[in-house]
Amino acid sequence: MRRRRNIIELFLIVLWGGILFKLFSVQILNWRHYQRMAAVQHFTKVKLLGERGKIYDRKGRVLALNRSCTSIRILPKWVRDKDRLATLLADFGLGTFSANRDFLARDKGLFLFKRYIDYNTGDSLRKVLVKERFHNATLVNDDYERLYPYGEFCADVVGFVGDEGCGLAGLEWAFNSLLAGKPGWVMMQKDAIGYSYPYPNHPTKPPEEGAELHLTIDADIQQVCYEALKKGVNETEALRGSVVVLDSSGAILAIVDYPGYDPNRFFDYSAELYKANAVTDQFEPGSSFKLVMCAAALESADSERFTGRVYDVSSGFISIGNRKIKDVHPNGVLTFDSVFINSSNLGCALMSFDMDPEFYYSVARRLGFGEPIGVGLPNEGRGKLDSPKKLHNRLRFATISFGQGVTVTLLQLAAAYLCIARDGEYVKPYLVDSIKKGNRVILKQDRRETRQAVRTQTAERVKGILRRVVEHGTGKLAAIANVSVCGKTGTAQKVEPWGGYSSVRSLMTFIGFFPIERPRYCIAVLIDEPKRARFAAGAACPVFKEIGERLLLKDRIELAVDNWAKEEVLGKVGFVESGEENGKTAF
Amino acid sequence: MSGRAGRLGIPIVAVLSIIALLYLALHSWNIKLTKQLVESERKQKLAFEKAESLEIELRKLMSFSRLESLALKGEHFPQVSPPDGSRRSEEGRRMPGVLRVASDIRH
Numbered sequence: 001m002r003r004r005r006n007i008i009e010l011f012l013i014v015l016w017g018g019i020l021f022k023l024f025s026v027q028i029l030n031w032r033h034y035q036r037m038a039a040v041q042h043f044t045k046v047k048l049l050g051e052r053g054k055i056y057d058r059k060g061r062v063l064a065l066n067r068s069c070t071s072i073r074i075l076p077k078w079v080r081d082k083d084r085l086a087t088l089l090a091d092f093g094l095g096t097f098s099a100n101r102d103f104l105a106r107d108k109g110l111f112l113f114k115r116y117i118d119y120n121t122g123d124s125l126r127k128v129l130v131k132e133r134f135h136n137a138t139l140v141n142d143d144y145e146r147l148y149p150y151g152e153f154c155a156d157v158v159g160f161v162g163d164e165g166c167g168l169a170g171l172e173w174a175f176n177s178l179l180a181g182k183p184g185w186v187m188m189q190k191d192a193i194g195y196s197y198p199y200p201n202h203p204t205k206p207p208e209e210g211a212e213l214h215l216t217i218d219a220d221i222q223q224v225c226y227e228a229l230k231k232g233v234n235e236t237e238a239l240r241g242s243v244v245v246l247d248s249s250g251a252i253l254a255i256v257d258y259p260g261y262d263p264n265r266f267f268d269y270s271a272e273l274y275k276a277n278a279v280t281d282q283f284e285p286g287s288s289f290k291l292v293m294c295a296a297a298l299e300s301a302d303s304e305r306f307t308g309r310v311y312d313v314s315s316g317f318i319s320i321g322n323r324k325i326k327d328v329h330p331n332g333v334l335t336f337d338s339v340f341i342n343s344s345n346l347g348c349a350l351m352s353f354d355m356d357p358e359f360y361y362s363v364a365r366r367l368g369f370g371e372p373i374g375v376g377l378p379n380e381g382r383g384k385l386d387s388p389k390k391l392h393n394r395l396r397f398a399t400i401s402f403g404q405g406v407t408v409t410l411l412q413l414a415a416a417y418l419c420i421a422r423d424g425e426y427v428k429p430y431l432v433d434s435i436k437k438g439n440r441v442i443l444k445q446d447r448r449e450t451r452q453a454v455r456t457q458t459a460e461r462v463k464g465i466l467r468r469v470v471e472h473g474t475g476k477l478a479a480i481a482n483v484s485v486c487g488k489t490g491t492a493q494k495v496e497p498w499g500g501y502s503s504v505r506s507l508m509t510f511i512g513f514f515p516i517e518r519p520r521y522c523i524a525v526l527i528d529e530p531k532r533a534r535f536a537a538g539a540a541c542p543v544f545k546e547i548g549e550r551l552l553l554k555d556r557i558e559l560a561v562d563n564w565a566k567e568e569v570l571g572k573v574g575f576v577e578s579g580e581e582n583g584k585t586a587f
Numbered sequence: 588m589s590g591r592a593g594r595l596g597i598p599i600v601a602v603l604s605i606i607a608l609l610y611l612a613l614h615s616w617n618i619k620l621t622k623q624l625v626e627s628e629r630k631q632k633l634a635f636e637k638a639e640s641l642e643i644e645l646r647k648l649m650s651f652s653r654l655e656s657l658a659l660k661g662e663h664f665p666q667v668s669p670p671d672g673s674r675r676s677e678e679g680r681r682m683p684g685v686l687r688v689a690s691d692i693r694h
Contacts, residue, residue: 061643061646062639062643065639065643067636067640068632068633068636119633120633149643149647219650220650220651220652223650223651223652224651224652227652550655553655553658554651554655556658557651557654557655557658560658561654
């Protein structure tokens, strides 16, 4: 009996000893390992999405924003009742029963069933799936959708993001690292079945929101330009067109291409349309580049040599080596000013014979040609401007003087004309006004770098010439009633793939600014290969005119609305009599 | 086990059990509150997004192209339109106020 009792006692001692040893091992020796194992089983880290930064226009209107939505993933091999799940999804408006049934039958592994589901729909579906015990085979995640309220009007500037939330075009691409937010997490606990619950003290690493971009563009002006350009391109049956609008400070108010694309449905459009042609595409500008010769001649130390003589172009052509340079329209004997007013190629070529190539090159560079402006959009063109050494070739210099053999972007042309509008002071156009992250301002364009590219007297004289181009010359169709407009047309033949210039395919530009007394807008219009217009006067000038007229109307309406609002607010509290306020309206 | 030990043990076990039960209740209440917090944050975010959408819609209604067509009709902007179009509609009078309301919702 005693022996049996000893055996039992020994057994119990060994048993308790073993248990104590195991406890010692678990709690003291290997506690870290078991804590980790428990954490894996009990807790789960749920990723919190960092919201992508918004993009605003100059008036604080949102051009790109985020919407909460949900996405649903399904693991078909774990779905018990495929018909029931297919019906549930169809009931929530997600596909039809038969299509859902096919999906569930075809795929075995985890697949993305649908993205960008309305948040409330997705949340209700999540609850129903748990209730119907499909939660182990389905995953309804919180997600963000990027929306572009102004669609195609602002697409070229803003761009778009792809399915992975990464910028693929425009500023969305160029500023992706700043716009993208950083994800955070929240710790949740799981029960034995796998349901998640918040952890009581809710350990969280909050996600970091991306930076906000505040642009200089105006969504209204983008729309005005897009509509006018669309009309111009369609009426002239052109391939495409572009418009750039700058204000007097160099801020870019609009960059528009037509045909454009809707960034909300970018996948429906050709990738060719994704770039901002006005900034990326380099082209031979034709006569609108004569501005450089005009400025260089007036700027040179012996300007009298150019301005004090006449240019006999009555023959209609001049020969340089075995090549002939011709004028489009016959001209007789021209003065310095009328060479530009009548847009004579021969006149410019004759000037190039007397011009110092180094000096001409330096003026072109000072006007911003031959280098990218750096507005922040991807793939910006720099243009091609031959070095002074190459300009010693008479034929080459002669053709460059009237805009052949040199390439520019539309934005560069607009910036050069703006320089004249600003009395010879060149300012680099800019698109991003400020970048903000939370309360911190990362970038603010409050001091623009400027340089005096040409003398004020030179700019004044060029302005006078450009004004007469619109009043009496090739730019008559760009004239706006009661406003003094300055500008220059350009009709450039396009280069054929096999060499030489095409006799039928042309690229037409008109760049101008107004009003001459205090320039407010500088507009550059490009129409590519219009079939129903032979010259820029018929293709680009009407677009310029329409945009100009509508911008002036916009200014007047904004002033009227401002006065109106003041009248509403101040009138009610008895400060201002409505008649008095109306009297201040400057119309 | 003696009677005295039993008398001492029962209240200790009872107190410990009550403490354990209180802890569990507190824990579940805490979870409930956290859930409500998360839910209210989510609702707030959705409401903010809704307000933002409304503001965008309102701004579109106030956009230049719409004002332009009103001005060209000459009904709402006597200052812009020809002198004979001096009538101002109630809709026009309300417009700046509508934007203020949208801004208030947002902030």
